[in-house]
Amino acid sequence: MQEVQLKDAKASLSAIVDRAAAGEEIVITRHGRKEAVLISWDEFRRLSTVPSFGKLLMSAPVEAGDIPERHEPPHRSEEF
Structure with a gap:
């Protein structure tokens, strides 16, 4: 993960x-200070879903008898 200063990011946003x-x-x-992270759209979609x-838990392949x-x-x- 590479760090880029905001002023440098603005100057070379396309790259x-x-x-x-x-x-x-x-x-x-x-x-x-770390302020933001730029990731690809595909990575964002993967993380957001x-x-x-x-x-x-509901989708786990649990069958009768699996859980004691x-x-x-x-x-x-x-008496107290």
Whole structure:
């Protein structure tokens, strides 16, 4: 991942966009601080369509008997 200062990115935006489109990730810095990342459209789409954890669980190929039954602990008989 290469870092580019904002002033240099503005001066050569077309070349930086070409590099990002080729798959390179470019960090844009301002006054030495990381401010943004330029990535390709394909990489953005891939990252933005990550399913939620719930959807991953629901799509898991789980069959009956794969998950053991839950046993509740015995109830206390002592009175407080």
